[in-house]
Amino acid sequence: MTAFGAVGGRVDAVLLDVDDTLVDTKGAFATALAAVAQAHLPGDVDHASVLDHWRADPAGHYRAYTRGETDHRTQRRLRADLLHRTFGGAPVGEDSFDAWDELFWGTFERSWQPFDDAVPCVDALRSAGVRVGVVTNAAVALQERKLAAVGIDLPVLVGLDTLGYGKPHPDVFVEGARRLGSAPERTAYVGDEPTIDARAAHDAGLVGVWVDRPGARRADEHAVDADALRSAGMVVVTGLGEVPPALGL
Incomplete structure (x- = not known):
């Protein structure tokens, strides 16, 4: 089964986290x-x-x-x-x-800097014909400024100030998909945290993608079993360059 097989087809849209996903926070x-x-x-x-x-x-x-x-x-x-x-x-x-x-x-x-694979990933997703946007646990204006500073051209669709609360609440992911005009089950969410991002998005009905960059796990994430997440229906990649092929794009 492909990494995407749990939802049975290609995605129409991809939502991305900002901090430690697109930007080396x-x-x-x-x-x-x-x-x-x-x-x-x-x-x-x-x-x-x-x-x-x-x-x-x-x-x-x-x-x-x-x-x-x-x-x-x-x-x-x-x-x-x-x-x-x-x-x-x-x-x-x-x-x-x-x-x-x-x-x-x-x-x-x-000190804000983008990851080297951030812009190529966004370009590849757009070239594949999917809609792309940002859902973040920070204020919209801050993240718009951050993305502009590092040269990443993406709309910040949902921030902490949009609904008054953030991830892992399922409303946050569903609202992001709605704003991209995509059904949750045909939307992927890509983030660097296994629980707050990948699992929470998965539980909200999206395709949850965990970017498990080598050496980047937080202290409380060292014991996370990537294979267990895969078995539970999530996608695990080691960098943003793996995201489009992992989603079948």
């Missing part, structure tokens, strides 16, 4: 957190551990934001404070957060 975070560590954390701090902590969101502050339970500034300040407390920095309160965030976010934005 992990790399941008690494640069931003290195600047934070140099300014605020002990000199012997392990930068890889700092990055893993930020991406893993151990207290669930970013996940609370994606559920519509808190605002963007609050979740980031709480994450910054937890990061400092974990690695020996001073607490980050309301009085010190703006300066912290100017360093972190300014460095982060200047």
